[in-house]
Amino acid sequence: MAKLTYEDFQPGQVFPLGPKYVTAQEIIEFAREFDPQPMHLDEAAGRASILGGLAASGWHTSAMFMRMMTDSYLLNTEAEGAPGIDFMDWKNPVLAGDTLSGRSIVLESRPMRSRPGIGIVKFRHEVENQRSQLVCLGENSTMIRMRLPVEASA
Amino acid sequence: MAKLTYEDFQPGQVFPLGPKYVTAQEIIEFAREFDPQPMHLDEAAGRASILGGLAASGWHTSAMFMRMMTDSYLLNTEAEGAPGIDFMDWKNPVLAGDTLSGRSIVLESRPMRSRPGIGIVKFRHEVENQRSQLVCLGENSTMIRMRLPVEASA
Numbered sequence: 202m203a204k205l206t207y208e209d210f211q212p213g214q215v216f217p218l219g220p221k222y223v224t225a226q227e228i229i230e231f232a233r234e235f236d237p238q239p240m241h242l243d244e245a246a247g248r249a250s251i252l253g254g255l256a257a258s259g260w261h262t263s264a265m266f267m268r269m270m271t272d273s274y275l276l277n278t279e280a281e282g283a284p285g286i287d288f289m290d291w292k293n294p295v296l297a298g299d300t301l302s303g304r305s306i307v308l309e310s311r312p313m314r315s316r317p318g319i320g321i322v323k324f325r326h327e328v329e330n331q332r333s334q335l336v337c338l339g340e341n342s343t344m345i346r347m348r349l350p351v352e353a354s355a
Numbered sequence: 356m357a358k359l360t361y362e363d364f365q366p367g368q369v370f371p372l373g374p375k376y377v378t379a380q381e382i383i384e385f386a387r388e389f390d391p392q393p394m395h396l397d398e399a400a401g402r403a404s405i406l407g408g409l410a411a412s413g414w415h416t417s418a419m420f421m422r423m424m425t426d427s428y429l430l431n432t433e434a435e436g437a438p439g440i441d442f443m444d445w446k447n448p449v450l451a452g453d454t455l456s457g458r459s460i461v462l463e464s465r466p467m468r469s470r471p472g473i474g475i476v477k478f479r480h481e482v483e484n485q486r487s488q489l490v491c492l493g494e495n496s497t498m499i500r501m502r503l504p505v506e507a508s509a
Contacts, residue, residue: 234418235418235419235421235422236418236421236422236425237425238434238436240435250435251435251470252435252436258421259436259437259439260414260417260418260421263414263417264385264388264389264390264414264415264418265389267389267390267414268388271391271392276392281394281404281405282404282405282406282410282413283445284445285413285443285444285446285493286440286442286493287442288441288442289440289443290438290439291437291438291439292439316405339439339440344405
């Protein structure tokens with residue numbers, strides 16, 4: 202089956218994310234490698250922090266959100282990666298035992314001037330926990346191949 | 356030895372990051388868990404993509420940058436986490452065999468109105484490869500405890 206291309210992403214489209222259950226072990230393993238601050242490694246230290254419990258690193262939350270995107274639509278898309286993140290807010294802590302879900306919403310799209318045959322699709326991403334509290338809110342753009350390459354404008 | 360507090364972070368201060376050597380195995384392991392797109396899993400697929408080789412997920416680059424920050428100054432700081440990322444640009448691919456280094460520069464600081472005893476320190480972060488090409492450029496803020504709590508303004 203042909204993958205989704207640039208032309209298939211239209212403003213207003215919504216792609217569901219998750220669900221993803223988050224274990225204490227996952228939180229601790231990510232933190233040991235990438236963010237070994239006490240509140241991400243230890244339940245008691247987490248409770249003593251302003252996060253209120255053993256809490257995932259914001260970068261771990263972002264990485265889990267990335268996996269939810271690949272599983273929802275990116276692996277089925279002619280995607281060429283993303284040039285960065287416009288912004289990402291970690292609105293509430295992600296605690297051990299939380300279940301995350303959410304959505305990617307297409308905001309806009311345009312052909313890349315610098316790369317003929319590839320377009321930029323801008324998304325808004327929202328991830329919530331099982332209490333419908335936003336944990337992660339952000340926007341970024343992804344480079345996606347066109348099915349029908351257009352001539353690059355001068 | 357007492358950890359660094361809010362008062363210790365002054366605009367213009369620079370904290371060095373890295374060096375961090377990046378292996379193909381690390382790139383593939385992160386991608387398998389969080390971003391299983393072909394250019395992050397396989398050398399040939401990476402070469403066929405616009406990234407030009409087996410390339411780290413941008414989220415992996417960001418996670419490695421986080422670890423460089425904890426090793427440089429965050430573990431020695433009364434830090435309470437970050438509310439998000441103002442922006443992060445992945446300027447060039449991070450390829451297997453690259454060595455990353457860089458710096459965090461203090462831009463500004465202010466007491467938090469909502470949390471007495473904690474201040475917000477805003478940083479600019481720059482990560483480069485061994486060819487002095489920027490791979491990651493971003494800004495974000497970190498919440499840091501004060502040594503001498505100031506009365507919250509009404």
